[in-house]
Amino acid sequence: MTRASLAALILAAGGGAVAVQGQTLGESTVTATITQRFEFNDNYSLREDPNPAAFSDTRFGLDYLRETSTQRLSLFGNLGLRLLWEDGEDFDVTYADPAVVGGRFGQDWADGDFDAYLIYSYRRLEGTLTPLNDFEFVPISPDALTDFDGNENRFRGGFDLALRTNSPSSYIFSLDASKVDYSNVDTDQTDSAVPRDVVRGEALWRLRLNPILSSAVVASYDWEKAENATDNEIRTAAIDAGFIYEPDENLEVTAGLGYEDRERLQTFSGERFTTENNWGPAVRGSIRYDTPEEFSLFASARYTTAAPDPRWNADLRADYFLPRGVLYARGYRDYGLNIDGDDTLFYGIGIGLEREINSLSSWGIDIGGRNEVDAENSEIAAIDRIDATARYTRALTQDVSATLGYRLGLQTEDGSAQSNAVFVTFGRSWSRRP
Numbered sequence: 001m002t003r004a005s006l007a008a009l010i011l012a013a014g015g016g017a018v019a020v021q022g023q024t025l026g027e028s029t030v031t032a033t034i035t036q037r038f039e040f041n042d043n044y045s046l047r048e049d050p051n052p053a054a055f056s057d058t059r060f061g062l063d064y065l066r067e068t069s070t071q072r073l074s075l076f077g078n079l080g081l082r083l084l085w086e087d088g089e090d091f092d093v094t095y096a097d098p099a100v101v102g103g104r105f106g107q108d109w110a111d112g113d114f115d116a117y118l119i120y121s122y123r124r125l126e127g128t129l130t131p132l133n134d135f136e137f138v139p140i141s142p143d144a145l146t147d148f149d150g151n152e153n154r155f156r157g158g159f160d161l162a163l164r165t166n167s168p169s170s171y172i173f174s175l176d177a178s179k180v181d182y183s184n185v186d187t188d189q190t191d192s193a194v195p196r197d198v199v200r201g202e203a204l205w206r207l208r209l210n211p212i213l214s215s216a217v218v219a220s221y222d223w224e225k226a227e228n229a230t231d232n233e234i235r236t237a238a239i240d241a242g243f244i245y246e247p248d249e250n251l252e253v254t255a256g257l258g259y260e261d262r263e264r265l266q267t268f269s270g271e272r273f274t275t276e277n278n279w280g281p282a283v284r285g286s287i288r289y290d291t292p293e294e295f296s297l298f299a300s301a302r303y304t305t306a307a308p309d310p311r312w313n314a315d316l317r318a319d320y321f322l323p324r325g326v327l328y329a330r331g332y333r334d335y336g337l338n339i340d341g342d343d344t345l346f347y348g349i350g351i352g353l354e355r356e357i358n359s360l361s362s363w364g365i366d367i368g369g370r371n372e373v374d375a376e377n378s379e380i381a382a383i384d385r386i387d388a389t390a391r392y393t394r395a396l397t398q399d400v401s402a403t404l405g406y407r408l409g410l411q412t413e414d415g416s417a418q419s420n421a422v423f424v425t426f427g428r429s430w431s432r433r434p
Helices: 003-013 142-147
Strands: 028-041 053-067 071-086 092-095 099-109 112-126 149-163 169-183 196-208 213-226 233-248 251-268 271-291 295-304 311-322 325-337 343-356 361-374 383-395 400-412 416-432
Touching: 092 112, 196 325, 213 251, 213 325, 233 271
Parallel strands: none
Antiparallel strands: 028 053, 028 416, 053 071, 071 092, 071 099, 099 112, 112 149, 149 169, 169 196, 196 213, 213 233, 233 251, 251 271, 271 295, 295 311, 311 325, 325 343, 343 361, 361 383, 383 400, 400 416
């Protein structure tokens, strides 16, 4: 996962999507947020047979931030209560998904830095439409959410460590791990959502040759495991060498060529077999361009033959800063294990615009799409999802804001489904120095 993806997740997890955030009051700040959302949806579960519903979400968020010139500590939590009126069902009082708790710690020193995070999230998956309001790699099948009853527990953690950053020879180490598990699952649905573990590690050695050019050696190891009927497991190791071109502080271009080895193991009739063993060349490249007041771009891509068929993945993040707003784009293409534990291609794209009307109000629009394809058999019907959201936000007081919006959801599988939702959200925040 890129650092941009992680930052987006932590900001989303922090709570108070529409609440006005308090300003830093010295080194430490505690911010409490409460939001109240009312929504009517004409197809709550996004299925061919629509099920209208109305609900009210009350969410509470608490954030602690301590920041000095060399150290940062952030702790956050967010949970909510949902009152749900669903057509044909009894009135229900339940959780407002997701419930999130986590933290992040950063430390800088003269020639290095360290950044670590840990996040836990809980969701109740009972036919609830999950908006595509972020574009990071989250391997959960949209169709499974409409048919599956149970609870999802997701743990994620990782770190980045940079050493000797002021020396000609420097190093960067990173590790990201996640675990997805399920509880309160009906016996006949245990094959529809399987526990999964993912660990991804990378090490970079950079040797500066001159002020604008460096050589780079990158080694990585990925491990994925799913507790499905065959205990699907994929191990991928890679190493490559290349260069980093950095003519100024705004531009960085990287490229590398190397070797990748991929192995897949599965269990049949109680015996463990290596069902795939592929190796071959791999090539990667990336570009970063950043002018803080005008434009920000990060794009990366990788191509490898170390798979039954050649594969490529990519990531894109771009922001164009307007005089009174921002236009942004997000995109990704990646492989991983889906909710059934099968090898799957995930890809998606999103664009959005945030625009300030005046000092008190703003409007925004987001359009996002996502697709899944079976990596072993592209003839299997793909899962398509498209979401679009339009909203208007106004500050009612210094600490209170309101958002009025509309969301369109589309899904295409064997059939198609559409949902239309209108919502209004009120938010209030308080900030104090401990």
